[in-house]
Each structure stands twice: as structure tokens, then as C-alpha cells.
Amino acid sequence: MIGQAPTKLRLAAVSFINTGPITYGIERGLVGRGRCELTFALPSACALALASGQADLALMPIASCATAQRELCLVPGVAIASRGPVRTILLMGDVPWEKMETIYLDEASRSSQLLVRLLTHERGLDPGYQSADHHRIVDQVGGRKGALVIGDACFAASSRFPYVYDLGAEWTNRVGLPFLAAAWVGAPEAIASADVDLLQESLALGLAKRDEIARHFAERDGADVALYRSYLHDNIHYALGAAELAGAAAFFARAHRAHLVSRPPVLRLFPGAAARPRPPASGPALADLLDQAAAGRRLTPDDAVRLYRSVPLHDLGQAADARRRQLHPAGVVTYIVDRNVNYTNACVTACKFCNFYRPPGHPRASTLSRDELAVKLQETVALGGVQVLLQGGINPELGLDYYEDLFRWMKASFPLAIHGLSPEEVRYLAERESMPISRVLERLVAAGLDSVPGGAAEILDDEVRRRVSPHKCSVATWLEVMRRAHQLGLRTTATMVFGFGESAEQMVGHLERIRALQDETAGFTAFICWSFQAEGTKLVLHDDTSATRYLRVLALARLYLDNFPNLQVSWVTMGPAVGQVGLRYGGNDFGSAMIEENVVAQAGAVFQLSTGDIERAIGAAGFIPRRRNMRYEWL
């Protein structure tokens, strides 16, 4: 719950140009008049103001979250981030990076200090570090002494030295994710939900006035207005969504591995709040609607149904392709090397569409032994796998202690991330142990769970679920498990299986539910859809599960899920060729080089690809293949 708001909301914001759009509406009294009290300071001072209680909310360096003594939340939808060159986090010197013996660190910085230390460490370098005053740091540079320079000072200083490294570009080129430098941060009870709205509104007003802001600061600094305009439009990204959170999570995880932070913080958005792009009030013509969606404008459910039913395949695909290109301009298509381990096929859920399960007590019901698992996991490591996708049936013989022991053993024995237990499995454990869902997840995380797969979603519509999987969790429960997981800092995926005779409205309803949760938590890293694999199952349906429909659904999902950075293509069910085509219909990820898969294989999907095959398929589509982990961090 967002807490009781104080009468005045004390805001501390960074005093750089890039803050201009964020505070525009507040500074001018266009929003929050009488509510907000705004002060400006250097980044480190903003963090101190929050820590000391002098501010309720600080637009502060994200790195300060790692040293905070209390739980903090982030305001969704507002950030200072970059997706490539940022121009105001620069390492400068007379000599190349690897020849710098000392790097001076700007005292005003927190995130940038951590970033330069991390990138230096990852380059295998070990220079000395010294603090320097923000206003005099450039004067320290000379010989083998370089300096981290941040903020507006970079514009004048960058031409003074032969070696200038843009650390925003260095980060994104290395990791493939945005760099989140700063966000509005505060204690969970610090603000009311209306405050989130006003902070988002202030930014929305400022984004529309970036040219005016650039002119103002250029006059102040005697600088080139075109330079500032380009900086505010092209270099700074003001959204805080799933991609930025994934970037921050990767940042802290890598810093933790490098012993630069003692613990990676859990980054949570203020609960109950959401970034809410406003949909248009009236229904535009289909062509206009498609153009707007391709440009990233939010679709309403009615819009989506209209597009799905009425727009030709090629038009829908072209819009989705344009949207994909906006979000992933580098032309990279990612994939992961992992293994699906289905640890038990004993299951009480008896879904009609599943050909894998056996009822408990059935002669062919089984649970993998540790020895069997060890062989699979060792093989996964040997093949370059980085993760195990661990899902199984709802087996009443397996309690929470079984999973805790299993995860601890896996973590102690194999260098593999555990992407495990669908919401249905978590729900069942909570019921079996008479324990809240959050507690089950906390214990699983303590035992080694890294992330949660989006299985058991099928169609998130209770009417459809009653027909095809009546014993499985309800829509509300599926969403609740994901919400709780996100609140614990776990990243999850969202899936959708279509072809159960659902209507277009029901399918779009599924997309709407996960989009709304993503607005709330930004915890989904990706969306994956595929069609029902019917072969040999008990479910006799005559719905459209064709490749043509698959591409339509994939393209629609890219347009509708404006807050999902990644869409996987499902070559496992659709085949490598259609998977490759899917990369032009909204997909930007080739999924997994699955070393093993059992469930859809039992229903007729038997495609197999090696990592070489995957890279060839991606390359033959004109993209650059990159391996990733579950956070979509390039490896």
C-alpha cells in the first residue's frame, strides 16, 4: 500500500540539464502546485537528503539503493537512463583506458562511479581510484591520470582530451540493456498514488518541451542549443519500465560478482502505481491506429480486437516490425542456452491438452532421481548452458522441503541459474503447506530460485480455463503469484497458448491482464506465445492453430504489449523456419537452444536446433545473434 502522504512532498532533484524534462511541470506549477517542494542538488547530495529524511523523494543515483539502510521504491515511468551513448558519463584522459594508473571519481556521482569501477574491472584492469571535487575534476586529468566526468561538465570537457569513453555506450554495447542512472526513489509509505500521477504528468509536459528546455540551458551555459536538444531527445531516455529495471538488475548483479556492492538491492516500483500512457479517447481509422501503434502509442483492448480482426497480415507485421526496430535498433536477436528439465510427470491437474502427465500412482508416473538430474545438469553445463528451466507436474508427494533441498543441491553443484516452478506449482505449494504465496516464494528464493517461468497461463480467461484445465489456478491466482514474485525482485516471463476456441476478446483480455501487471511491477522480462499443440491430446478442438494465425498473434502482441521489451519466437512449436519469419513479425529473441524438452514434444512438436543452427537462422534473417541470460543481459 502506498502510505499516508505528508502535507508537503519534499523533492530533491539533480541539478543537471537532463533533469529539466522531469521537473518541468512541477517547477512551473503546472502540476503539484502547493503539494511539491522542489530543491536541486548534486546526485550524491540527493541521496543524502533522502537518507537523512530531508527529502521524501529523491531523483537520485540508482547505485545509492545498494547502500540504503531501508526498503526503497521507485516511481514507475520516470527515469534518467540511456540505451547507448549518454554523453554525460565520460571517462577522459591523455592515455587509453588500459594505461590509466589512476582514475579520479567525481564526488557528486554514485551510479557513474560504480559503473566505471565495474567496467574497469570487467576489462581486467586495476587502476587506483581517488575522489575529486565535481567542479575541479577535469583539472586532475593528465599523464596516466584519467577522470570520470559526469553531468553538464562533459559537454565542454569532452573535446579537451584524446581519449574519451562514453560509459553509457560501453555498458549497452557490453550488456545489451539500458543503463539506469537515476530515478525518483523513496520509502514505500512516502507518497500517495496521486503523487505518482503528478510526477509522470510533470515528465510528460517536459518531454513535449525539450526544445524549450534545451534553449534555456544553452543560453545559461553559452552552449550550442542543437547539442543540448540532441542530448535531451537522443541520448537521455526518460522511461522506467521493464528494460530499464532489467538493466539495473544486471548492473547490480555484475557489481555484486565483482565485489563492488555487498548485496544487489531489490528494485520495486511503488505498489499499486502504474505508468499509464493515455489511450486515445475515440477510435481512429484502422490505418491511423496501426501507424500510432507502430510508433508506440498504447492500444485499448477494443483497438486490438479491431486490428486483429481486420488488418491484413502484412500490414500488421510491418507495424510490429517497425515497433520491434524502435525497441531493438541494434539489429541483435538474442537466445539462451538452457535445458527444460521436467522433474516429475506425476500430476493431479489432468489438463485435457497435456500429453505429458501421468496421474500419481500410474505405472509410468515418475520423478527424476538426483543421479538422473545430475547427468542432465552436468551435460547442460558442458554444452554451455547457463540456466535450467525446471517445471513439472503437480505432484502431491513433493512438498516445499523437496524443492528447497533440490535447489540448494543444484546451486551448490552446478553453475546454472534456476528458472523454475510455474505459478501453478507455486500456488499448489502454498496450498499444500498452508502458507502464503509470498512466503513460499521467499523460501524458494532463499534456496536458490532465480526467476519464474510464465507457464500455466494458457489463456488468462476463467471461462477458457474452466473448459481446458478446470483444476488449474484461476486467472487471479496466476497474476497474484507473478505479482508477489515481482515484489520480491524476481524476474518472470509471461506466456500465452492460443487455439483453445477463445474469442479475440478473450485473447486480448489475456494481453491486457499481463500488460496491466507489467505497468504495476515491470517484472516481466519477455512474452512468449504459441499455438495449442493438439497431437494425441484428449482435447478435440477445431480452432485455428496455423502459422498464419501465429504471426498475427505475435505481431498483435508486439503492438499491444508496449511495456514488454522482449518477445520470443517459438521455434520449438512452430518450427525454425516460421520462428525465423517471426523475427520480422515482432519477435526479437529466438528463445532457447533447448537441450531437452518433453511436454510439447509429447504433443507433436519435435523440432530441435543446436546453437549453431540458431545462430545461422538468426544470421540468415539479417540479424546479429547474441547469447543472453534470463535478464536478457548479453553474455
Added chain:
Amino acid sequence: MRITAELDIFGLGRAALAKTRSLFGERACFSSARRLRADFTWAGPDEASHGLAEERLLGPGDLGRARAVGANALLCELEGGLAGDPATSGLRLLVRVPFSAGEDVGERAARLARLAGLLDRVPALDGIWPEPTGEAQGLDTLVFFAACRQACGRGHLVVNLESFGLKLGQLCLSFGADEISGSIVGQRALRLGERAASHDLTRDEAVTLLRTAGLSPCERLPAGLGQGV
């Protein structure tokens, strides 16, 4: 045409689809085919309406023998000599056009130009039959079909489901193809275990494949097109 991330596949698809629709409307055909092996036995369902002989497997004088055992269609080679041969009269004539992903762009363009020339010279050619050399890539296949549609005049553009599979095969129908040919059977085995990669399909499934591509199915029978389904 090289496949790049910027290639306008949607424009190619639209142009191919527009030409197909101008020729055939929303109608698309399906036919069940079996193929004559080199030893003059048949591969494919006994009940197939089309018995396809292949020029590349026929020796001198074999054409008559093929007709005698039931061949009613001939798959000619682009560089072969049978396409214009009067002995082929009465057979449905198709021409195989090979392609492979990553092949030289100029060679492919020259092959398509030869195809257009052949279709001009031999009016009896009823359609073209793209066939991948090696495994078919998704985007390259669709782009090749779109190019074939522009090259093949009024001819039919046939998707051989045995080569492309049911899923990619269906997508070809959005890139210029107007006909599917495959092993269409009365009743098929489940695609599980050893038969997992089978492309057999029932008549109902063939009809559904065309309908879900937005087309009106029509069965091709030896005597000509049947009624719409």
C-alpha cells in the same frame, strides 16, 4: 535479393498477393499427389488424385511407361527438354525451380529470368514448383515465392508440402502461392514418435490450412478443378 533485417518483405508479400488475387481471386487449390520413383513404383497415398512423374528420373522412352502406370502430371526441369515435347500432351505440366538460401543473387535472378522465358515459350506449362536445395529457410523461401509469382505470369505457384512442411507451406500462400500439393490421406497416423516429422494431412486439414490462410479451398482433380469446398 539478399535477406537483410531491412528488406521490405511486407511490400514483396503485398505485391505477390495482389497479383495472385488478380489472377485467381481468393481461390486456392489443394491436390493429393504421389510421386513415381525411378523403379516405377509409387511413393505416397494410393488414393492420390495426382500421379507425378519427374523428368529427372525418366530415361528416353520412359514417358509412355509412366503414363501407362498412371502418371497424369509431369514435373519438368527448368533446363530439361520435356516441357515443350508434344509427347507430354494430356499431362499436367509443372516446372521445378530449385533454390537455396544464401545462393548467389545474380544466379537466382538469372534462373528466374529463364523461368519467365520458358513460361513464355511453352504455354502448356500450368505452374511452377519451387523446391529448396537443402533445408528451406523461412524468410528466404517467402521472398523466393514472391519473386516466382512475379515471374510466372498466369501460372499456378505450387507449394509442395513435403518440402516446406505444413506451417511454412501455409505462409507461402501469403507470398504468392495459390496451390498446395501434398500427401493428403483419408486417415492419418498421429505425428508422434517415428512419425513426428510426417507431413501427411487429411482432406479436412488441407481445407483448414487454406481457409486459415484466408483463402477459399478448391480441390484439384485429374479432370480439372472440382467444386469449391
